[in-house]
Amino acid sequence: MSYRLHVILLCTLLLCTSFLYAQEPKDELEAYVQKLKKSSATGGSETAFLSVGSDFLYAQEYFEAGNYASAQFSFANILRAHPDHAFANYQLAISLLKQNDPEKTKLAQEYLERAFELNPSLKARFAREVPAQKEIGKVEATRPVEANNTENDTPKEAAPVAKGLDAYIAQLKHSYATGGKETQMFAPGQEAIQGIQYYETGEFSSAETRFSLSLAVDAENPYTNYLKAVSLAAQGKDAEAATFYQKALAGDKTLEGRYAGDVASAKTKWNKLQAAKEIKTTPAKKVTYGGALVYGNYACDQSVWNGPNVSPAYRYDYKGYFALKKDGTYRWLDDGGTGRYTYNAKTGVITWLSGPMKSKGPKSSKYQKGTTVAQVTVQYEGYTWQCGCNKE
Structure with missing residues (x-):
């Protein structure tokens, strides 16, 4: 074997070995x-x-x-x-x-x-x-449940026995996160945890509904009764809330010490949420007619409704243009007829004295100066022309 061939084979072997090591898990x-x-x-x-x-x-x-x-x-x-x-x-x-x-x-x-x-x-x-x-896993923990667990959830249900409202909420959250039996289908906790999620975001109307469904299965649960009472009171339904509050106290007297504070906090959250949902409209800016008239060509179009269930709802049909001149005359299109007009700078009213615009018989014609486009609104019986002139 030649020296050159030997080197080539050795290099190939080294490359293959390196590749195999690179692929090693x-x-x-x-x-x-x-x-x-x-x-x-x-x-x-x-x-x-x-x-x-x-x-x-x-x-x-x-x-x-x-x-x-x-x-x-x-x-x-x-x-x-x-x-x-x-x-x-x-x-x-x-x-x-x-x-x-x-x-x-x-x-x-x-x-x-x-x-x-x-x-x-x-x-x-x-x-x-x-x-x-990295710190996870260093806390001493109990082992997962043994193999004889046949429930269809994560094989661990380590939720503590609920003692007090906060513990009850924590227990349901734990069960919900880990697929525990307290929040399985048809369990009262299934609706209760949904209610808690609405409750914590201030959606007390939806929370009330969920707590009602939970109570339909477990009517005596003091904490679900309490949460429903607060949800009702937050919405201003104090008389309805009283019944559920009393049932809650019958199961846990300690709830009495927190009710006023929870209701006050809930009302604040509810009112803030409702205010945020209000659609705030800006009043339409008042149209001011009149002012110094801009002379030039005013192109006109008519807004036409396209009919029901049509998009877009309106189209704009071009109707032509007229040229306003400083000497009180106007022309309809380049080769159209001419006429005379008068203009009231205080009211913005244009009166067509003669020519094509007078013969079209508009009910009114009013001028507004606009910002970049001067506009004349020509009102006919049942429809309107919007005629604009770009300012120079």
Whole structure:
């Protein structure tokens, strides 16, 4: 073998080796995902029907598409059957974090802790992947629920028992963020959490409706009664609010100490919101006729309605032009007839004494100086011409 050929083969080998190293996954999770993708493409056993690999790849596709809510649901399904799957724990945690929800961020800590416990190498990946969240996962947390959890939600329901209004609201928010049973379909909390969302933005009319639907299922809940009472009072419905306020006190006497303040705050928010919704119209500027007459050519068009359900609603048909002259005469078009007119500078009224404009029989003709265009409005029976002259 020649020296030159030897060098070429050596360089080729080095390039191939470098390429292979460049393609090598950065960590174990990435290697796992690549292995599953290869298995799926080649019909491998790792992604066979109903296998954990198949389920993981399905969830991963949601994750890579940025659909983190669906990824959360799918990774959570894996953990019900395989609670010690390190990568599913980790990807579920990241899916929760990516949704930027305070309650989901809290829940993510527990899955991170479990993932790090099962596979410490994931700590380095996390530091690269979510550098701003490095403190997450350092708080001691309980493990996710075990595999016998059959509920169709994220396998963790760590909401505290509600004690007091603030705790009740926090509990529903936690349940809503994590798919908990308190806010599942047909549960009173499902409507209550919707009401709370309206309540916190000052939409007390919508909040009232949602709280009513919640109370139709759980009529004695003191906190839903209280929130409905405040929502009603905010709208000025004090008599209606009293009934729900008394039911709230029957369940929790401590609510009495905050009611006046909550109502006052709610009324302020409601009034501010209603004021913001008001359509503020500017009165039409009063048209002032008269002033020094601008001489020149006035091009005229007529506004014509195009009929119902037509866009645009109006069109502007060109009708021709007339030339006003300083000597009190005018001409209709370049080769049209001429006539005389008078002008009252105080009222803006133009009177056509003779010629084509007089024969057209307008009811009135009034001049306004405008800003850049002088205008003569010629009013006929049932229609109007707007005639404008650009100022020089």
